[in-house]
């Protein structure tokens with residue numbers, strides 16, 4: 001251990017935190033260690049910035065309403081290559097590194113996959129040395145904290161900023177005025193927008209350090225403050241509320257993250273947040289460009305802007321506004337520049353998630369942008385006059401953000417092969433006809449630094465012992481494990497690593513939710529947001545069926561299972577909340593059943609987040625990816641489990657299709673209808689009834705739930721839920737039930753054969769190289785951003 005880290009920690013404890021070691025709390029130690037680590041990021045951070053300027057490199061700007069970055073201390077320590085040293089330094093100071101790391105609150109500035117993907121991308125861009133900025137909002141309250149009361153989800157505010165956040169640097173000099181509402185007049189042939197409200201966006205920068213500390217980029221989050229232009233006139237007229245409005249508006253703008261990842265919020269505040277982020281980012285981008293360039297027509301040589309879903313889709317009109325109104329460019333030229341720099345990633349096909357704003361709301365909040373949107377629409381019509389169909393952005397008095405993003409971008413991408421095809425055929429068929437080369441695929445990935453190296457030291461140690469290091473930044477090298485899979489000693493070691501992780505998880509489950517589980521049972525895990533299309537319901541119905549089957553025949557040689565659930569429901573999503581309640585009710589009955597509880601347990605630890613995923617993923621035996629085919633755009637949890645050696649039980653949906661292709665059919669438990677069959681099945685209005693009537697197991701399960709077996713205090717609690725399965729089963733839980741049960745039987749059989757199981761598990765890891773977000777980012781760099789290989 002080098003003394004210098006220890007000295008630095010003590011120095012920070014003394015001079016930055018103002019504590020002496022004898023009185024320091026775990027928080028103080030965490031702050032001291034974080035500052036010592038942060039110091040070590042500065043040099044690569046400055047060096048990367050200097051080099052980007054010196055070489056006049058093209059920069060990527062990733063605009064996202066969500067960055068689900070989780071904890072940063074351990075990640076930084078690992079990427080700096082200082083993990084062992086930090087553990088030793090803390091030990092020398094009498095502190096447990098891991099306990100200190102766990103004191104850090106999760107920065108939960110996102111809902112689910114889309115936000116976590118943005119965080120993985122930031123890490124990969126830093127690892128690849130691709131100059132990049134992430135732009136987002138510094139929400140005071142990230143995603144809510146979930147707890148259960150009598151099995152029901154409760155929400156409380158998450159105050160991640162309660163304590164100082166050691167990773168960010170406020171940049172009071174980087175401030176921009178963000179305008180809203182008001183009037184647009186034409187003066188001397190130019191449009192002049194006089195906003196009625198303004199707010200200031202102020203930057204906070206967090207460095208993002210790549211693998212081995214070779215490069216660091218910046219995550220720049222905006223926080224809102226009042227402009228200070230207090231309206232004395234209104235105040236003097238006695239209109240105090242109106243006078244106070246800018247202040248109130250400013251405070252609210254960066255206060256909350258909308259806690260819903262799949263339906264769009266038709267709220268004015270949400271639209272304002274989207275514009276706040278986008279306008280601040282674009283003003284910052286243009287300012288940086290103009291520091292060393294003057295011809296804005298050449299913007300795309302130096303700038304690539306990625307819109308993470310349609311949330312920042314106002315970027316097209318806003319960039320055009322800045323170019324035309326502030327820099328005097330002609331509309332057509334501005335349109336061309338916008339298209340050259342903008343890319344749009346679509347993350348979902350669910351119709352309720354497609355953002356649409358009433359023209360009334362849009363025009364009221366952003367009057368100048370409403371004009372520009374109409375101008376874009378007119379231009380696009382003109383350009384495609386002779387084509388068979390025309391697609392408008394404004395339709396039925398709504399501004400359609402998907403169409404707007406598509407038309408203003410030069411590339412539109414889906415996030416898995418299947419999803420990209422469905423975008424072409426189902427979501428934007430006409431636009432795809434008009435612009436046949438615009439839609440491209442970039443299958444998602446996850447960073448192997450966090451999702452293998454950091455979260456699974458047992459397995460990553462074994463990998464390094466077996467094939468050497470280097471796989472962390474070249475995940476395809478995991479293929480070198482394949483020959484070792486035939487070696488019984490390697491399989492044994494693989495099994496031991498998994499078991500160690502399961503032992504740790506078992507202890508944690510006991511501590512956090514009082515469920516006592518056997519580490520040798522099969523750990524079957526479904527963790528993700530609660531949504532009907534993700535079909536946690538199918539999983540819990542199968543659990544009930546299994547419970548009944550064990551009761552009917554307790555000596556049939558059952559494989560002990562632990563069903564682990566995790567995930568939050570949007571607070572207003574009643575059906576999802578009912579499913580949470582049911583899972584918890586079922587857990588109570590099953591976990592207390594003396595006949596079955598050795599063979600089947602259900603655990604639902606509350607408040608699933610990035611840190612919990614880091615615990616669960618390495619300990620899983622089986623990964624549940626059971627969405628209705630055609631609904632999950634990609635999934636990224638599926639990739640994390642695969643990398644950590646958990647085979648998937650899943651449908652042909654999202655990136656499961658590509659996982660199956662990589663591991664091959666013997667190492668994947670495939671079940672259920674395909675996306676095409678799903679569409680056909682729905683044509684039969686009685687599909688659910690037919691499925692239920694032909695499945696005794698499903699009929700029994702529904703009967704038990706309807707009778708109140710799991711809700712004796714309120715027997716009719718799940719009547720509506722059961723009724724929906726019979727009559728409104730849009731996500732085809734009933735139709736896929738038998739296939740799912742049968743496939744779960746195959747899982748049991750495979751698990752009983754330990755050698756076979758370990759082979760499958762190890763092959764999942766060995767063949768997971770494709771799912772590194774480094775591969776994904778390289779794809780964006782060549783196909784969308786036009787940036788050569790970096791570093």
Ligand code: NBG
Pocket residue numbers: 112113114115117261262309347348353415444632633634635636654
């Ligand atoms: C989610 C999809 C996932 C996908 C992630 C990342 C949203 C709106 N979409 O399937 O549901 O993996 O995006 O692309 O969060």
